[in-house]
Amino acid sequence: MVEVTKLITLSTQNLCRNFGNHTAVHNFNLQLRRGEVLGLLGPNGAGKSTTMRMLTGNLAPTSGSIEICGIDLLDKPLEAKAHLGFLPEVSPLYFDMTVDEYLLLVARLHRVEKQSMQEVMKSVKQRCGLSDQSQNLIGTLSKGFQQRLGIAQAIIHNPDVIILDEPTVGLDPNQILEIRQLIKELSATSSVILSTHILPEVENVCDRVQIMHQGTVVFDQTMAELRQQDTNLGNLFTQLTQS
Amino acid sequence: MLVTIIRKELNMLFISPLAWIMLALIQLVFAGFFLVRLDAFLEIQSQLLQMINSPGVTETILSPVFALAAIVLLMITPVLSMRLLAEERRNRTLTLLISSPVSITDIVLGKFLGLMIFLAIVIMLIVALSISLRTGGVLDWGLILSNTLGLFLVTACFSALGLYVSSLTAQPGIAAVVSLGVLLGLWMIDLVASETGGWIHYISLLKHFRYFNQGLIDTFSVAYFILFIVTFLVLTIRRLDGERLHG
Numbered sequence: 001m002v003e004v005t006k007l008i009t010l011s012t013q014n015l016c017r018n019f020g021n022h023t024a025v026h027n028f029n030l031q032l033r034r035g036e037v038l039g040l041l042g043p044n045g046a047g048k049s050t051t052m053r054m055l056t057g058n059l060a061p062t063s064g065s066i067e068i069c070g071i072d073l074l075d076k077p078l079e080a081k082a083h084l085g086f087l088p089e090v091s092p093l094y095f096d097m098t099v100d101e102y103l104l105l106v107a108r109l110h111r112v113e114k115q116s117m118q119e120v121m122k123s124v125k126q127r128c129g130l131s132d133q134s135q136n137l138i139g140t141l142s143k144g145f146q147q148r149l150g151i152a153q154a155i156i157h158n159p160d161v162i163i164l165d166e167p168t169v170g171l172d173p174n175q176i177l178e179i180r181q182l183i184k185e186l187s188a189t190s191s192v193i194l195s196t197h198i199l200p201e202v203e204n205v206c207d208r209v210q211i212m213h214q215g216t217v218v219f220d221q222t223m224a225e226l227r228q229q230d231t232n233l234g235n236l237f238t239q240l241t242q243s
Numbered sequence: 244m245l246v247t248i249i250r251k252e253l254n255m256l257f258i259s260p261l262a263w264i265m266l267a268l269i270q271l272v273f274a275g276f277f278l279v280r281l282d283a284f285l286e287i288q289s290q291l292l293q294m295i296n297s298p299g300v301t302e303t304i305l306s307p308v309f310a311l312a313a314i315v316l317l318m319i320t321p322v323l324s325m326r327l328l329a330e331e332r333r334n335r336t337l338t339l340l341i342s343s344p345v346s347i348t349d350i351v352l353g354k355f356l357g358l359m360i361f362l363a364i365v366i367m368l369i370v371a372l373s374i375s376l377r378t379g380g381v382l383d384w385g386l387i388l389s390n391t392l393g394l395f396l397v398t399a400c401f402s403a404l405g406l407y408v409s410s411l412t413a414q415p416g417i418a419a420v421v422s423l424g425v426l427l428g429l430w431m432i433d434l435v436a437s438e439t440g441g442w443i444h445y446i447s448l449l450k451h452f453r454y455f456n457q458g459l460i461d462t463f464s465v466a467y468f469i470l471f472i473v474t475f476l477v478l479t480i481r482r483l484d485g486e487r488l489h490g
C-alpha cells in the first residue's frame with residue numbers, strides 16, 4: 001500500500017504574493033499527484049509566472065506555504081529544491097559554454113552522483129535530442145535546440161516535480177510534437193506543471209487544467225471532466241478571463 | 244557545492260579571452276616596471292654601498308613594484324568582478340543557480356573565491372618575478388611576505404566591493420564603472436588623508452596597504468581588511484536574499 005502523502009508531490013496552501021499594494025497571486029491552492037500533468041492557463045499578467053517563481057523558491061510568498069514531496073520549501077529550501085526542476089520563461093543558458101560543459105555544471109549543481117554522471121548526461125541528451133550537439137557552443141545553437149537544452153537542464157536530475165514556463169515557444173511544429181511526447185514520457189515518473197498560451201497543447205498533454213485570472217484560480221478541473229461535459233476550452237477561457 | 248560554483252567561475256573566466264589578455268598585459272606592465280627599478284638600483288648601487296644602514300635590494304626594487312601592483316589591481320578588479328552577478332542577471336541564469344539546491348551564501352562565496360583564485364595567480368606571478376632577483380643577491384623574505392599578504396588582502400577588498408556592486412545591477416558595464424568609481428574614491432581619500440591626517444585615513448584601503456608595503460603587518464590593518472571583506476560579502480548575500488523577498 002502506498003501512502004497518500006507519497007502520492008502528493010506538490011502541495012500549496014493559500015499562497016499569496018503582493019507587490020506593494022498590487023496583489024499578483026491570491027489564495028493559490030494546489031495538490032499535485034505524481035504522474036499528473038497540470039496545465040496552467042491565463043492571460044498575460046494573470047500571475048502564472050509569479051506563481052511558478054514562488055513554487056521554485058525564486059520568490060518568497062507573502063503568505064501561505066509550499067511543500068514539495070512533504071518538505072517545506074521555505075523551511076528547508078535546499079532539500080526541497082533537490083526534488084525540483086524548473087525551466088523559466090527565458091532558458092537560463094551560459095552562451096559561452098558547450099552543451100556538455102553546461103549539462104555537467106547543471107548535473108553537479110543538482111548533486112548528481114559522480115559514478116552515474118556519464119550515464120545521466122547521455123540519457124538526458126538522448127531524451128531531448130541533443131546527442132549530436134555535445135561539443136557545440138550554446139550561443140551558436142538554434143532557438144529550438146536552446147529550448148531543448150533548457151528542458152534538459154530541468155529534467156537532468158529526475159526531479160519529482162517539473163515546472164515548465166511556456167516550453168514550446170519558438171519551436172517549429174515538429175519540435176512541438178517532440179516536446180509534447182517528452183512531457184508525456186516525463187509524467188510517467190514525475191508531476192509536471194506547464195504554463196502555456198496554446199490551448200490545443202493543454203488538450204493534448206494535460207490531465208488537469210487551471211485557469212488563472214487577475215491572480216486567482218477561476219477554474220480547476222480534470223481534462224476527463226471537461227471532455228465529459230463536452231466544453232470547449234477556448235470558449236471557456238474567453239468567458240472566464242474577459243471580465 | 245561551494246567547489247562546484249568556484250569551478251564554474253574559473254571555467255567561465257578562462258574560456259573568455261579577457262582573463263588571458265588581462266594576465267598577459269598585467270605581466271607585461273609589472274615586468275617592465277620591475278626592469279626599470281632594477282636598472283635604477285644598479286645605477287645607484289655604488290652610492291648605496293657607502294651609506295650606513297642603506298636600503299636593500301628588496302626595499303628599493305620590490306616595494307615599489309608591489310605598490311604599483313596595488314594600483315593596477317585597483318583598476319582591473321572592477322573589470323573582472325563586473326560580470327559576476329550582473330551578467331548572470333542579464334542572461335537570466337541567476338534563476339538556474341537559485342532554483343538549484345545551492346544556498347545563496349554558497350553562490351556568493353563561490354563567486355568571491357573563484358575570483359580570488361584568479362587574482363592569487365596574478366599575485367603569484369609578481370612573487371615569481373621577485374624571486375627571480377635571488378639569482379643576483381639575498382632577499383628580505385619578511386618584506387616579500389608582508390607585501391604579498393597585504394596585496395592579497397587589499398585585492399580581496401576590491402573583489403568583495405566589486406561583487407556587491409555587481410549584485411546591484413543587471414548591466415556589467417555599469418557595475419564596472421561604479422565599482423571603479425568607488426575604489427578611486429577610496430584612493431582619493433588616501434591622498435586627502437596623507438595631507439590632513441586625522442581619522443579619515445583609517446578608511447583608506449591603500450593607506451592600510453602602505454604599512455604592509457613597508458614590511459609592517461599591523462593587526463589593526465588586517466582587522467580592517469577582513470571587516471571590509473565580510474561586510475561587503477554579507478551585503479551581497481542580503482541583497483540577493485532581499486530580491487527573493489521583495490521581488
